[in-house]
Each structure stands twice: as C-alpha cells, then as structure tokens.
Amino acid sequence: KQEVTQIPAALSVPEGENLVLNCSFTDSAIYNLQWFRQDPGKGLTSLLLIQSSQREQTSGRLNASLDKSSGRSTLYIAASQPGDSATYLCAKTPRNSGSRLTFGEGTQLTVNP
C-alpha cells in the first residue's frame, strides 16, 4: 500500500477559486509533514512544514493542516492565480527513519486565467 497518497492526481480550476489538495498517509508516528511545490523540470520548493505537535501552518494564501489521528493533511490555496499552476507534493518524515522523506505522487494543479 502506498505510504502517502494524494488526491486528486490532477485539478484544473478557474482563476480566483479557493481549492483544497488532500494528502493521506499511513502510520501516524510522523516527525513532520511538508508540502512542496514543483514546476516542470525543476526541483522542489518547500511551502509549509507542520511539526507533529502542530495542527496547521499558514503562509500568505496557503494554509496546511495536519490531523495525525486520521492520517490526513490538507493544503488550502485561497484566491488561486495562474502562477499557482504546478505540481504540489506532500511528504512525511517518519519518526524513526532519520530524516528520510516519503513523498506522495503529487497533485498537478492548473489555474486557468
């Protein structure tokens, strides 16, 4: 079973919409959960990091929440813009595996002008 699952795999929305990306993970014994953005052919940019003791983090139009008991995290993007078009990846750091991140397969977001 995939350790980290992201739904949906792809999402297309008109500019200005608020949207939610979902991430679910097995094993609630995590050290932290991170959300990344990846543009085509590029590396990853860290967006938000939620420690296991926290429930949410906010940065600008982005808000990420963490519910360890249900094994879920969501990334909320307010007032989406065409520049938000990218692939969004969530990754967990298991508590007992050093700093190894386990990634989901990502959600490819397209925001249409």
Place this chain on the structure above:
Amino acid sequence: DTGVSQDPRHKITKRGQNVTFRCDPISEHNRLYWYRQTLGQGPEFLTYFQNEAQLEKSRLLSDRFSAERPKGSFSTLEIQRTEQGDSAMYLCASSLAGGEEKLFFGSGTQLSVL
C-alpha cells in the same frame, strides 16, 4: 534559488557508461540527501549524509550506485554501468539537523540513458 546547486543540469549518456553528479548544499547545512524522481512520481529517497558520514541508504541504491561526501561539504553521486532504467531526475537536498528539518532542494540533474 534555494541555495543548493547541482551540476550538471542535464546528462545524456550511453548504456554502460559511468556518470557522476555533484551537489553543493547550503553551506551551514550538515545534512545532505539524494533522491530520484521519475516522470509523474514523487521523489524516492536514495541516501543521506550527516556531515561526512553516510547514515542511511535505500534498498533502491544498488551496488552500481555510490555516494560520497568527503569533507562534509559537497557530495557526489556516481552511477556505474548505467542502464536505461536509471533515466530519471536526481535531486539533492540539504537541511540543518536538530531544527525543524526543513529540506531545501536543488534543481536536479536530469539523466537520460540511451
């Protein structure tokens, strides 16, 4: 620009050749990671270093793969006798141990094995 540099950006090689990639992490970061990413997938962990010590290796890292971080600064990843299945983006990341463990990724090296 995250401050993590990878070289080269692209590498095309023939099957059976050896290739080496370099990663320069953010200077004050003591942890360095290598990940591999294929199209449409999330990155997969390969190995990580704390200073010059290689602390963890994935089962994905076959005997043909070797990574070094000789002075605890830059790192190299070598693939010997490349195979077509090695074609992927190889990503390097760094972090500071003891903090929130936020990773900063480089732009990656795209390897194509013909």
